[in-house]
Amino acid sequence: MKYDSDYYFLRESGNSFSYMLEQKRTSDQGLRHLMSIRSIKHRVLGPGVVEIIEGNPDLFTPSDYHETAEQLVSEKFMQVLQGFNLPGVDFYQTNIVSGSKTWTEHYYMHIWHHHRAIHKGRSKIDGTYIDDDFILESLSLDGNVLDKIPLEERLVFRLEEDPTFLFHETVVQALREANLTGLSFQRVDEWSIGSAFE
Structure with a gap:
């Protein structure tokens, strides 16, 4: 977590x-x-x-x-x-x-840089992890996977199991400081499938 x-x-x-x-x-x-x-x-x-x-x-x-x-x-x-x-x-x-x-x-x-980083015990899905046939309902990341990857190689990546893109807080901070329009951010531990519609 x-x-x-x-x-x-x-x-x-x-x-x-x-x-x-x-x-x-x-x-x-x-x-x-x-x-x-x-x-x-x-x-x-x-x-x-x-x-x-x-x-x-x-x-x-x-x-x-x-x-x-x-x-x-x-x-x-x-x-x-x-x-x-x-x-x-x-x-x-x-x-x-x-x-x-x-x-x-x-x-x-x-x-296209990707990591297989969904923690299967803590994340919630609708479907099955077999052949990655699921809808992600809530996400928790697998620290055992991410611990082995240098930070510079996981600042921005796609989940291999799901077409979900993740941005590390250092990148998010730089984007916020640039005063960009049309975007917001939601932390992984605050996200669920329902929060996409809030």
Whole structure:
């Protein structure tokens, strides 16, 4: 349980929460693999393209963070993370389009560095750990796994068992200090599946 207060989920908030964005068909085909737990650099040859599918497009201005099926971040957000020299975190330039307007300073964030770090005794799931066929209801991290991984290799990572991305408190602090818009954080030990709707 010692790591449950050190790691955070990233969530949409504020103005970002008022819109739903989705990747367009004109987006580079390689970006269809953003949920992969390996690098996709060899697949991506061009920019991504995202459009607003819900919310008033006339009032839209981009935030520093938007959840699509993946995670879309601003250049400012990207620069904060690049300062940590994170393994297994890549960024792909992505345009946000709304009618005749185009914003070019956003990036899909692909977090493919992963660790099998769910503590099966303390976490709650709906389903089975066999073939990772479950919905995560509450999370506790396995200290025996994370103890063996140097901090710089687990500052930001994806759970191998579940498409959940975790941010260490040092990264969260840097993001908070950057005064970014459209995002909030929730500590692992305060999160449950129901809290996603609060």
